[in-house]
Amino acid sequence: MSAEPAPAAAGGGESPNVPVHLRPAREADVPALAQLLLRLKRLNEEFDPLLKVRPDAEARAVEVLRRDLADPKALVLAAEGIGPDKDKVVGVVRAHLRERVFYVPEVEGVILDIYLLPLYRRKGVGEHLLRETAEALRAKGAGLVTAEFPAHNEIATRFYAKRGYRPITLVQGRRL
Numbered sequence: 001m002s003a004e005p006a007p008a009a010a011g012g013g014e015s016p017n018v019p020v021h022l023r024p025a026r027e028a029d030v031p032a033l034a035q036l037l038l039r040l041k042r043l044n045e046e047f048d049p050l051l052k053v054r055p056d057a058e059a060r061a062v063e064v065l066r067r068d069l070a071d072p073k074a075l076v077l078a079a080e081g082i083g084p085d086k087d088k089v090v091g092v093v094r095a096h097l098r099e100r101v102f103y104v105p106e107v108e109g110v111i112l113d114i115y116l117l118p119l120y121r122r123k124g125v126g127e128h129l130l131r132e133t134a135e136a137l138r139a140k141g142a143g144l145v146t147a148e149f150p151a152h153n154e155i156a157t158r159f160y161a162k163r164g165y166r167p168i169t170l171v172q173g174r175r176l
């Protein structure tokens with residue numbers, strides 16, 4: 001409910017006043033982060049029947065998060081609320097470094113998942129997450145940042161377009 005401003009951030013990639021505290025995720029966050037990933041996948045399901053969520057998706061989310069936390073080529077950030085929501089994980093970002101065998105820049109940081117609980121949306125938090133994620137990926141060696149999301153997710157398209165992201169490759173598919 002409360003949306004008190006965060007302390008002003010100093011230096012670097014300027015943070016606006018956003019009602020979250022962003023930090024690297026840790027093992028203890030895994031159950032909460034898995035729930036957020038699951039919410040995102042269920043949202044994705046609404047965009048396309050080929051994104052139907054598996055019955056074991058929750059267990060897989062836990063596995064994937066644990067694997068990523070141990071992988072230096074992965075990035076998992078947790079957004080905590082502030083004030084009364086302090087210690088509550090309200091958002092997640094998950095990204096991987098991927099080698100581009102034929103192209104330069106040679107290393108791409110791929111944002112695989114970005115999700116905020118609905119109460120935290122439209123307050124500039126997403127842009128803050130995106131900026132900090134891009135910086136963290138750059139620090140890990142990425143020369144390019146990309147994002148994967150359902151083709152029909154118009155909000156995501158607008159969200160990324162506003163930050164200068166544009167389509168590079170398209171993935172098309174049909175059921176067999």
Ligand SMILES: CC(C)(COP(=O)(O)OP(=O)(O)OC[C@H]1O[C@@H](n2cnc3c(N)ncnc32)[C@H](O)[C@@H]1OP(=O)(O)O)[C@@H](O)C(=O)NCCC(=O)NCCS
Nearest residue numbers: 114115116121122123124125126127149155156158159162
């Ligand atoms: C995508 C998401 C992380 C954006 O976070 P957010 O904090 O709501 O976004 P911001 O407040 O920083 O908004 C940034 C811009 O994104 C676009 N945007 C965000 N939400 C929007 C909405 N509901 N309708 C239209 N545009 C929207 C706008 O261009 C907005 O700029 P504006 O406020 O000046 O119009 C958040 O909406 C979310 O978690 N959505 C559900 C999960 C999802 O779709 N993830 C992306 C695909 S993996």
